Amino acid sequence: MRTRSVLDRQTIVVIGFLAGAAMLVPIFNGLVAQDSALHVPDHLVPLLGKYLCFALLALSVDLIWGFCGILSLGHGAFFALGGYAMGMYLMRQVGSRGVYAHPVLPDFMVFLNWQELPWFWYGSDIFPIAVLMVVLAPGILALAFGWFAFRSRVTGVYLSIITQAMTFALMLAFFRNDMGFGGNNGLTDFKDILGFPLQAGSTRLVLFVVSAIALGLGYLLCRWLVESKFGKVLVAIRDAENRTRFLGYRVERYKLTVFIISAMLAGLAGALYVPQVGIINPGEFAPENSIEIVIWVAVGGRGTLAGAILGALVVNAGKTWFTGALPEFWLFALGGLFVFVTLLMPRGILGTGQELWDRMRQRSQLHQAAPATSQAAE
Amino acid sequence: MTSLRILLRAIALLTAMAAGAMAGPFEEALPKFSADSYSDTEAAISAVAGSGHERALTVVEALRDGRLLAGAGQVYIREASNGMIDAATGEIVGGAGNLKPVRVNNRVRRAIEAALGNLTLLSSDTRTRFNAAQAVFRSRDASALPVLERAIAQESDLRVRGALESARAAVILNKPDAPAVEKKIAVEILSRRGDQDSLALLSNVSASSAPDLAKAASDAAEGIRTRLALWNALQNVWYGVSLGSVLLLAAIGLAITFGTMGVINMAHGEMVMIGAYTTFMVQEVIRLHAPGLFDASLFIALPLAFLTAGAVGVLVERCVIRFLYGRPLETLLATWGLSLILQQAVRTVFGPTNREVGTPGWMRGALEIGGLSLTYNRLAIVVFAFSVFAILLLVMRYTSLGLYVRAVTQNRRMAGSMGIRTNRIDALAFGLGSGVAGIAGVALSQIDNVSPNLGQGYIIDSFMVVVFGGVGNLWGTLIGAMTLGVANKMLEPYAGAVLGKIVLLITIIIFIQRRPRGLFALKGRAVEA
Amino acid sequence: MTAPITPALLYLDNITVTFDGFRALNALSLAVDHAEMRAIIGPNGAGKTTMMDVITGKTRPNQGTALFEGSHDLTALDEAAIAELGIGRKFQTPTVFEMHSVEDNLLLASRSRRGPFSTLFARQTPRERERMDMLLDRVRLTAHRRRKAGELSHGQKQWLEIGMLLAQEPKLLLIDEPAAGMTDQETADTVDLLRDIATTKAVIVVEHDMTFVRDLGVKVTCLHEGSVLAEGPLDAVSANERVVEVYLGR
Numbered sequence A: 001m002r003t004r005s006v007l008d009r010q011t012i013v014v015i016g017f018l019a020g021a022a023m024l025v026p027i028f029n030g031l032v033a034q035d036s037a038l039h040v041p042d043h044l045v046p047l048l049g050k051y052l053c054f055a056l057l058a059l060s061v062d063l064i065w066g067f068c069g070i071l072s073l074g075h076g077a078f079f080a081l082g083g084y085a086m087g088m089y090l091m092r093q094v095g096s097r098g099v100y101a102h103p104v105l106p107d108f109m110v111f112l113n114w115q116e117l118p119w120f121w122y123g124s125d126i127f128p129i130a131v132l133m134v135v136l137a138p139g140i141l142a143l144a145f146g147w148f149a150f151r152s153r154v155t156g157v158y159l160s161i162i163t164q165a166m167t168f169a170l171m172l173a174f175f176r177n178d179m180g181f182g183g184n185n186g187l188t189d190f191k192d193i194l195g196f197p198l199q200a201g202s203t204r205l206v207l208f209v210v211s212a213i214a215l216g217l218g219y220l221l222c223r224w225l226v227e228s229k230f231g232k233v234l235v236a237i238r239d240a241e242n243r244t245r246f247l248g249y250r251v252e253r254y255k256l257t258v259f260i261i262s263a264m265l266a267g268l269a270g271a272l273y274v275p276q277v278g279i280i281n282p283g284e285f286a287p288e289n290s291i292e293i294v295i296w297v298a299v300g301g302r303g304t305l306a307g308a309i310l311g312a313l314v315v316n317a318g319k320t321w322f323t324g325a326l327p328e329f330w331l332f333a334l335g336g337l338f339v340f341v342t343l344l345m346p347r348g349i350l351g352t353g354q355e356l357w358d359r360m361r362q363r364s365q366l367h368q369a370a371p372a373t374s375q376a377a378e
Numbered sequence B: 001m002t003s004l005r006i007l008l009r010a011i012a013l014l015t016a017m018a019a020g021a022m023a024g025p026f027e028e029a030l031p032k033f034s035a036d037s038y039s040d041t042e043a044a045i046s047a048v049a050g051s052g053h054e055r056a057l058t059v060v061e062a063l064r065d066g067r068l069l070a071g072a073g074q075v076y077i078r079e080a081s082n083g084m085i086d087a088a089t090g091e092i093v094g095g096a097g098n099l100k101p102v103r104v105n106n107r108v109r110r111a112i113e114a115a116l117g118n119l120t121l122l123s124s125d126t127r128t129r130f131n132a133a134q135a136v137f138r139s140r141d142a143s144a145l146p147v148l149e150r151a152i153a154q155e156s157d158l159r160v161r162g163a164l165e166s167a168r169a170a171v172i173l174n175k176p177d178a179p180a181v182e183k184k185i186a187v188e189i190l191s192r193r194g195d196q197d198s199l200a201l202l203s204n205v206s207a208s209s210a211p212d213l214a215k216a217a218s219d220a221a222e223g224i225r226t227r228l229a230l231w232n233a234l235q236n237v238w239y240g241v242s243l244g245s246v247l248l249l250a251a252i253g254l255a256i257t258f259g260t261m262g263v264i265n266m267a268h269g270e271m272v273m274i275g276a277y278t279t280f281m282v283q284e285v286i287r288l289h290a291p292g293l294f295d296a297s298l299f300i301a302l303p304l305a306f307l308t309a310g311a312v313g314v315l316v317e318r319c320v321i322r323f324l325y326g327r328p329l330e331t332l333l334a335t336w337g338l339s340l341i342l343q344q345a346v347r348t349v350f351g352p353t354n355r356e357v358g359t360p361g362w363m364r365g366a367l368e369i370g371g372l373s374l375t376y377n378r379l380a381i382v383v384f385a386f387s388v389f390a391i392l393l394l395v396m397r398y399t400s401l402g403l404y405v406r407a408v409t410q411n412r413r414m415a416g417s418m419g420i421r422t423n424r425i426d427a428l429a430f431g432l433g434s435g436v437a438g439i440a441g442v443a444l445s446q447i448d449n450v451s452p453n454l455g456q457g458y459i460i461d462s463f464m465v466v467v468f469g470g471v472g473n474l475w476g477t478l479i480g481a482m483t484l485g486v487a488n489k490m491l492e493p494y495a496g497a498v499l500g501k502i503v504l505l506i507t508i509i510i511f512i513q514r515r516p517r518g519l520f521a522l523k524g525r526a527v528e529a
Numbered sequence C: 001m002t003a004p005i006t007p008a009l010l011y012l013d014n015i016t017v018t019f020d021g022f023r024a025l026n027a028l029s030l031a032v033d034h035a036e037m038r039a040i041i042g043p044n045g046a047g048k049t050t051m052m053d054v055i056t057g058k059t060r061p062n063q064g065t066a067l068f069e070g071s072h073d074l075t076a077l078d079e080a081a082i083a084e085l086g087i088g089r090k091f092q093t094p095t096v097f098e099m100h101s102v103e104d105n106l107l108l109a110s111r112s113r114r115g116p117f118s119t120l121f122a123r124q125t126p127r128e129r130e131r132m133d134m135l136l137d138r139v140r141l142t143a144h145r146r147r148k149a150g151e152l153s154h155g156q157k158q159w160l161e162i163g164m165l166l167a168q169e170p171k172l173l174l175i176d177e178p179a180a181g182m183t184d185q186e187t188a189d190t191v192d193l194l195r196d197i198a199t200t201k202a203v204i205v206v207e208h209d210m211t212f213v214r215d216l217g218v219k220v221t222c223l224h225e226g227s228v229l230a231e232g233p234l235d236a237v238s239a240n241e242r243v244v245e246v247y248l249g250r
């Protein structure tokens, strides 16, 4: 009987990596001399923090795509909603330090001549409520969307297309000034979070560490989900949806549950992302962004969780490098990556690695079983 | 009928009066131009213009262009060839003495404009007369009345005559001292004309005039309003059909590829873009080497765009998609990657900015039917979209390629085992779908910016159309496109463009929940598997 | 609407299913008792699979009554609810969860609460583990319990699917062409297994293989063009003139 242990090798590696990052980055940033090669410059801290947020987002996509076969091309919407919820809090923290120095209304509302706060902004200045909204807003959207979509058994490419339509519709909506979220410009010019100035190096370090912890917890949650019987049902749904139904499982309930969990994770990622980049605007809803998330997962290896994290880090680091060094080639590289991974490496880096590893182990086992064969082949 | 008779009699009377006043006012007025005083010049203009003399137009035009020269009571016109002619007689004269151009200021310029409007009413060119009548209709200048009467009396062209009469009606209605009878007639004429301008004129009347006239005017205005609302609705339907045709063009190729292979081709928009850039290239070559062919440029571009985009499509199918058969989600990702590559390639070659694609002469202007205005380029696109649809329908129904494609759409495995080479059909169908996208690009280059992002704008919309209409059914695509187009344009006046679009997207999302396979879904076991 | 109470476990009456005007089932009536095994035969396209689709809620009939245990209206329930009532099904083409191990396949099928929250916190009890061992033994897959189901042979998959059916502990088993792709020995073993199962549960078996049906030795129903052509012992049915006509062509 295989023992179900949360502390398998992959988990140890991921958690170890994140813990290391959470400790080393502050050390190399604060304690190592500026001219040392090991010094992590200040501007890198929020960038690395951003990568971690993307990794959490990728994790949420992997949970539904890798394990339940739901290819969402609209997960950026949940990310952006979480980001907006956090952005609203940060906006309210600006208080009377805004350009128009209005004590309550954010600048863009004053600019639009609004007299009072819209109802959906109530409570946004209270941190716990903001945090609650960070997961509730995406969760409720996922519930509403998934409720209809999964119950009427929309699957496969049709589902992908309507998730894309969903994020597109939201993007158009958030571009409108009357939506009350700053229209085109979104929410920006934040000052501080929980009283700590966002520009300060120490705040950024803390945000980085919090992102690492969130990613670690998110990973453990996903791991626990997919290792449970619940996770096995998810995989069963992914591979033979109808069969699962004839076994008596209410497929739509499973899909809905995992979709909501995934949306909440994505929202959390968005909420951590916004204070580190200092802006959230409707562009985050763009369908292109959502498709890009999927490729992070595909590159790392779908259905492996750790692969999603790896993929997000690798692709985004690549993007940073390309847009700095060879900006006009980034789209070629990204496009090529889509084609390459789907055609030649459908299981991604981790999956392919795992395959090679398995094959090598099998071979060495064969060798042990039959000592007559030459060991030199290794 | 009596009113018409009264009108005719009035016109006859006025014409007679005008004719009586013709003995030499032109010659009398001319010398005033040499007085070098603005008020004299103004008086001279109105006298010349009112004279009805055959040379009046020439003189006023010369004045406008600064070619009217005067000195010592004599007035001349400088010709383009630098020769001089006598303003009064049009005879060529030799060197004249000390001449200066007649000066004008803004007031004089206005007088010139008004005079020209009146004078061109009598021009020998029907078009000029018509435009002049329209100008008077808009200016409602009371001083034009005498000329207008004359023009009406001698007008033989029905259309121009109508325009002249409405102009006269507008002037009369706007003239406080015009007799009530005439005003009544004017109301009638305007109500028959029934456009936005007439409505404005009629609405102005109601306030201050005699009760029965006010009533007639407001009734007429009401009638016009209803009629305009009707035309307006029709116009919106037309915009909708026009948008629907654009959607149809963009989506129809997708319907083929999606229908046969279940392949979500995210690079479909880029095939449209390739078609548009092909048009651009064709026009560039024509501009450089054969400018005379410009009007035919689109017809030359059509086959080329079909071939280019089709070839790219076949290439894409052979190199990428065929390895992903049976994995639609992966295909979606791979083709998305291809779309990024194609976009960036075009951006690298042609630059990121919009490229100028010209409109052939025959596509400019608009066709006016009643209150409808159908621009020729939109009209051409509607006709084109429906032709493409019809051709494709015939291809699918009556060629062996169509038969095979349909067979593969309905049951791939069965078709394969019956000896249809599904591989080749896939490649051809993909090429066909991409080629159709290419010719859609030719059409769309006429109404959209030709830039590397051209295709992106259509991809979501065309998927909506295909998914809404149902896969594997061209009629579904047609109905889907038209429904979405018309619904979009009908929503726009109420909700605004953006909100309308959002409403539509949400409606489609909900619709797909109800009918996951679209309006006209294929049925059968193979589809469900 | 008060349903007619029937003592039969499964009661189909006047069921009609049309696809675009084509009648796949035409006023089909059939009753199966508790712990009865019934063999269904009929030429291709007779509507056998469609009948199972109706019973399991995959296809909704255009008209007719389908009752389970005399009171549950099958036409109003969805697949999951019907499965929970105690109707299990093996498909014509074996469908197991290829990426899961043999053991996990059985685990997923085994009778337990099906809701997301129950499965999230589910733990395997020693009794369940014991039962699992027994099941594995019964379908002869103990040696393969850790292997991925996708790696099994066709016949093994058929058995695994039957094992999954058993794990479900249904009251009625619908088995579509179990012998397809099996060796003679495997077929004979399958016959034994089914007869064993039928001592406690109701079973409906669809099969084309006449030796297999003969070996089962149960009442046979012959379907043709969506309705019952003949019913009775196999010998009687195969002696029926119309059955012969249908099978040999006209």
Ligand SMILES: Nc1ncnc2c1ncn2[C@@H]1O[C@H](COP(=O)(O)OP(=O)(O)OP(=O)(O)O)[C@@H](O)[C@H]1O
Pocket (backbone or CB within 6 Å): B523, B524, B525, C019, C023, C024, C042, C043, C044, C045, C046, C047, C048, C049, C050, C051, C092
């Ligand atoms: N979803 C569907 N859409 C259209 N036709 C269908 C559908 N399902 C079944 N049919 C048709 O209904 C008829 C009965 O099919 P069914 O699969 O029930 O036959 P069967 O008796 O199981 O045949 P076989 O022995 O080949 O398995 C067939 O003609 C089939 O084509």
Ligand SMILES: [Mg+2]
Pocket (backbone or CB within 6 Å): C048, C049, C050, C092, C176
């Ligand atoms: Mg069958």
